[in-house]
Amino acid sequence: MVLETPRRRRTRPGEGGLLREEILVAAESLLAEAGDEAVLTLRAVAARTGVSTPAVYRHFADKDALVAAVCMRVWQELGHAVRAAIESTDDPFQGLRRGAGAFVRFGLEHPLQYRLLMMGAPRPDAPPDARPEQEAATACLRYLAEATRPCIEAGVLHGDPERIALRAMTALHGCVALMIAQPYFPWPQDQESFCDEVARMAGLGNAALGEMSAAALTGTPTAGQFATAFGDWSRQLTGR
């Protein structure tokens, strides 16, 4: 049923990382070809690599470790897409917008990979082991944060770039994730333009949030209860 690659020649000691690479591309292609994430079994990955199943354990401690490694690669792809989109223009606002668009499009076009990345159960692993994937993830966030910097200098956005980017990415992620996982939601016909609306909502909201942050946040930035900034907001917008 599954075609196996002919038996591979054994790698010489010292270049043990070679098979690791092959396993990863096998897992990725397996995921890309099938429309179901259930195909990602150790046996299938091993068979496609032309190797016996337990051989995978020589390179990955766990199935979760393998999945995490795949995730890291997808994170990098996503990061590159976002970065390229940002750098495709000189207008900082256009750049942010295109970055958001690239993020959304990546998610909608690779729903399986995106769900693996973003919706996988967080493994209670030791953080030191999860270091590289953590970096790949935050790198993607940093691209967005860097892109907000010129908008801050232009006086449009205010505050910490990383925090602004985190708020925006949060909204974008919510849009993509919900569309992927809840297809029966009452989505508009044109999902991409709805995502654009959300991106613009985030941009406008971030700008407004910064401008009124001193008034609205001072006094109630502590935890637990949601305070009265919503009232401040409505008063400001309705002209008091």
Place this chain on the structure above:
Amino acid sequence: MVLETPRRRRTRPGEGGLLREEILVAAESLLAEAGDEAVLTLRAVAARTGVSTPAVYRHFADKDALVAAVCMRVWQELGHAVRAAIESTDDPFQGLRRGAGAFVRFGLEHPLQYRLLMMGAPRPDAPPDARPEQEAATACLRYLAEATRPCIEAGVLHGDPERIALRAMTALHGCVALMIAQPYFPWPQDQESFCDEVARMAGLGNAALGEMSAAALTGTPTAGQFATAFGDWSRQLTGR
């Protein structure tokens, strides 16, 4: 290891739905007690109900069907929490804010249930079968949409209530989902107040989006490419 309920008396024909209820509460409590969603196995659920494993198949076509049924109940809980929060005040803006807060708090306090609800793989089931859970989901959204209505009448928000609510819920979901699934992200120490920021960003953004929608959207609401509304936005905010 797992205590079994003493063998249950057989239900009479005609009230076959009785066991179904017991199975559902068993699954829910199982999920609530353990901190891991891997405990939700058919065998564990059956054992807790005091019934043999395949008996579950008399009431649920599939494991996925059982999970879907559990999801529907969690949806209802979430919907009630949001609704109660909204109705806990007369100020429509406070109501929206509290609704958002309830949504976020539910997710952060019940991460397993939330991930089951929102991040489960969408089963390519026939929609007619998924009808009830779909309704429970959209009911939750409708509560938020209804809550935006007075804000529209006050002239603060503009547009379709459901669409406004959908944009806001999208942002809230992104915040909760990302916090649950990506704990290693550079989150602020106080997660709840960050969620509040996102909620306010969504509120402000929705308001601004409505006010400038005629100017920014007209001409480029089609799909595919992200256009120049970001530029319009920056020009408006910087005073041209």
Place this chain on the structure above:
DNA sequence: GAGCTCAGTTGACGATGTCAACTTGACGCT
């Protein structure tokens, strides 16, 4: 050439979802 090291294999185990075949017990009919 002897011996060591380590990448990879074989065979097995427990757990899981699922199914076919059997058992049982409450109800309706005579």
Place this chain on the structure above:
DNA sequence: AGCGTCAAGTTGACATCGTCAACTGAGCTC
């Protein structure tokens, strides 16, 4: 009262999954 019926549950089994212990055999070093 007795009996047949039929749905509700049980038993036993299967394929598949992740995982592990024990074995094999290249290729390097001395």
